Amino acid sequence: MSGAREIVSKIRSVKNTRKVTKALEMVSASKIKKSQELMASSRPYARMIRQVISHLSEANPEYKHPFTVTRDEIKCVAYIVISTDRGLCGGLNTNLFRRILADMQTQQQAGVEIKVVTIGRKASQFFRNLSGIQVVAHTSGIGEKPQIADLIGVMKTVFDGYRSGEIDRLQLAYNDFINTMVQQALVAPLLPLPDAEDSDELLQYWDYIYEPEARELLDDVLTRYIESLVYQAVLENLASEHAARMVAMKSASDNASNLIDDLNLAYNKARQAAITQEISEIVGGAAAV
């Protein structure tokens, strides 16, 4: 029966693992919903600020803010990489990093310097070990309810770099939440901003009253706009994290269940074999008497 006893302890340990993965799966399932709500509630701000920007560019089309000017020579590209803090979420981070590395490689071949700003612990762990890539700012531990305040520091670093000409382009990399089963790793350009489509027929020329100056205000509006874009990406990534974790944990629980079935079969066979052997021994003993 020694083989059977070993199998029993194995079954018990797999059952414990399944309990953990099941619990994680259910926790993630409930968190997806919350992070989706956060995503929805952050949309009005982005919509409003886009409106303000389009009004602004309509009102004074001749002024070009540095954020909207494409530079002729690209010497340095910065990436804002948004990853999760914790693991156990399948290939979510790995897929994203692979996508980023492919993008970086094309840049490096063109002789462009690369800087990285990491949000989330996994990105920091990954990029600090890569040579030829400089991590200039990092933040993590944003948690389940990200706030703009968590991002101000890293964004300020990036904006300063961009304004001073150290950074010529800015890319944003994150996992886009499409639905619970599908998350897409994205590397999207963030700065310079694409030109707003010019509406040819301006009905009438009008301008705002600016308090204080127009340029300063435009700078403020654009800064907040970029920040809100990054904030939304953080939320997208958060929803993706929970979705990916739920799927990963579901398949882990299923695997555990299969394993338990197999082990149960093996246990029953071992038990049966032991009983058969015992009976045949008894029979053999009785015949000898």
Next chain:
Amino acid sequence: MNTIKCDIVSAEKSIFSGEATMIFATGEMGELGIAPRHAPLLTKLAPGQVRLQQVDGEELNFYVSGGLLEIQPHLVTVLADTAERAEDLDEAAALRAKEEAERALADRAGEQDIAEVQAQLAMAQAQLQALAKLRKKLRR
């Protein structure tokens, strides 16, 4: 009665959306009273209250810690900041982010140290075990 549509949003959520007869806010250059058909205006908000007079005469108060105020003749948009923003505060946050990055880099060295210490510990344990065995043998 004339009304003006007012939206107050922060990056995290939509705070208020509805009609008002009069809106008061503290701009960076001074107090603002906004009635319907106000001239288009764009200004920064100072930390303070945004007051709304609704159609039924009831007043609503919101606190904003800064932000932007856009006025169109029939639409007022308040883009409220939830975080305290100031040049030096932002600077401090930026410094923190840089330090975090440096600490992460320094951690790499830290891990190596830990691995080294662990190796030394394992070696010391092995030596101790060997000594204990030797002692047992000698006692016999």
